[in-house]
Amino acid sequence: MKNIKERLTALRSFLKENSVGAFIIPSTDHHFGEYIQKHFSCREWLCGFTGSAGTLVVTEHKAALWTDSRYFVQARQELPGSEVELMKMRIAGTPSIPDWIKGEVSAGSFVGIDPMLFSKGEFETLSGELYPLKVKLTDDPFKEIWRDRPPVTFNKATLEDISVGGCDSKSKLKLLCQKLNIEKDFIYILCSCDDIAWLCNIRGTDIPFNPLVISYAAFTKEKIYLFACAEAFSKDEESVLRNSSVELYNYSEFPEFIKGFNQDYIRVAPIDKISVKIFNDAVSSGAAFFSDPVRGGVTASQKAVKNSVEIDGFRKAMLYDGVAWVKFWIYIEEELQKGAQNLTEELLAKKIGEIRAQHSEYKGESFSPIVAFGENGALPHYSPFGNGPVKILGDSFLLVDTGAHYPFGTTDTTRTFAIGNLTQEQRRDYTLVLKGMINLSMARFIKGTRGASLDFLARGAVSSAGKIYTHGTGHGIGHNLCVHEGPQSIRMEENPVPLEPGMVISNEPAIYEEGSYGIRIENTIMCKKWVENRYGEFYEFETLTLVPIDTTPVDKQLLGAEAIQWLNSYHSYLYEKLSELLNQREREWLSVKTLHID
Structure with missing residues (x-):
């Protein structure tokens, strides 16, 4: 457990330098996936717990992990000696993350989060529950403290044939716009890789166990904009996408694209599936935002049927x-x-x-x-x-x-x-x-x-x-x-x-x-x-x-x-x-x- 203690010490040094009293580390990536690349396994790297669900909170003197009943026994086996306390979610007497933090840090302290790892909805809920403490959006601390951090990798993608999926992207786009029934011009923002894979009829191997392509997307009434590793698709595949109303861009271009998109277009997304960072980019020009009222978003609801x-x-x-x-x-x-x-x-x-x-x-x-x-x-x-x-x-x-x-x-x-x-x-x-x-x-x-x-x-x-x-x-x-x-x-x-x-x-x-x-x-x-x-x-x-x-x-x-x-x-x-x-x-x-x- 020596490495665990050294890593916690490194994070605490980062927090002190950035005037943060507590830092919250979830178990997800920039696209809120259940399975993630090793690059995003920061919680596991920091405390040693390998379960797929759990949230770690680190303060100046303490660290605690919240996880659900599926992982209680596993956490008890993996955490001893790490100084990390197990918090059993949904068990009487277990404090919520906000209540625990408020009991551990002084008034006026900031609670840090990586804005790429929290949805807009989570951020709003957390901010309310932590009041009067304030949530501070910080840079990813693991860029500095995780010296041998694995890079994000992008692999070859494939197109799903209509004979397998039963519906082309043009038809799906039309269906989604009918379900949304928004009269004004809008651009709908997608951060979830499985929603994007369904809409664009693409599959990949970027994520363990999930046939997904790491990607962002957005769509208007006329077109789908796909942001993925351009090298993942051949020229012929790119042409097929284009004929299906899907225009391919490089993954790294998405933040600037959504910032600069016509501000007269309403930004639409489910607030539980758009990160704080992407949300802020989307409305930075003063554009209006409309939260998709469908649970999980209209794309997820149609994909489910x-x-x-x-x-x-x-x-x-x-x-x-x-x-x-x-x-x-x-x-x-x-x-x-x-x-x-x-x-x-x-x-x-x-x-x-x-x-x-x-x-x-x-x-x-x-x-x-x-x-x-x-x-x-x-x-x-x-x-x-x-x-x-x-x-x-x-x-x-x-x-x-x-x-x-x-x-x-x-x-x-x-x-x-x-x-x-x-x-x-x-x-x-x-x-x-x-x-x-x-x-x-x-x-x-x-x-x-x-x-x-x-x-x-x-x-x-x-x-x-x-x-x-x-x-x-x-x-x-x-x-x-x-x-x-x-x-x-x-x-x-x-x-x-x-x-x-x-x-x-x-x-x-x-x-x-x-x-x-x-x-x-x-x-x-x-x-x-x-x-x-x-x-x-x-x-x-x-x-x-x-x-x-x-x-x-x-x-x-x-x-x-x-x-x-x-x-x-x-x-x-x-x-x-x-x-x-x-x-x-x-x-x-x-x-x-x-x-x-x-």
């Missing part, structure tokens, strides 16, 4: 991924039957990637794979890498959560396998998690229903045992884009976005017994129209995932007849779909795994 071509692509991706899972599960069983003593979490995490890579259209993992045996399964975002070899030996659960990108769709699936003999409590917990997943899968609901209204269908089964899981039940999933996509969600917390036909979302209830085991079963589901009658329009879910579910731990009486019927139908359907793509041995194996239970 998949068209028929994208939906067919998802179904195709699930077929290929289902085949990979079958081969993967067979491999696990055969290794265990041979009495393999060297089967480890890390080996399995690599193995499923190797199996997927046998398919020519596999593009890569949609997130870092989670393969967790026994007590490691109780860590929702556990990583099997860098912890030493953890062998799959003994009696417990093996939790595997992994996903893939194909040109036509993205997958995210979790299965929990019974290894050896289980206790009655483990069987009960497994059955309740499965029951919760099935309950949500069978939901039918009226148009306008929000995810929070459906969450208890999954969570209630777990709650019936006096247990909870503290993460959401469902997140949106992008079409060969980010595996975590908004604005829709299924979680306890209120989200005003209603579920709409074409929205693809995860369904992943869980139980975590710290120090013992974890269980999570996750399918990908899609909202679609069920029926329309005199009461209104009703929706239901289509389960897209085609991966068998381990039935050996199931308590049939506890699961119940209705859920058993759903499970049997699901297994019959996936056998029908997958068997055509399997060899004889694999088909015979799958026929056993999908046998009906009664």
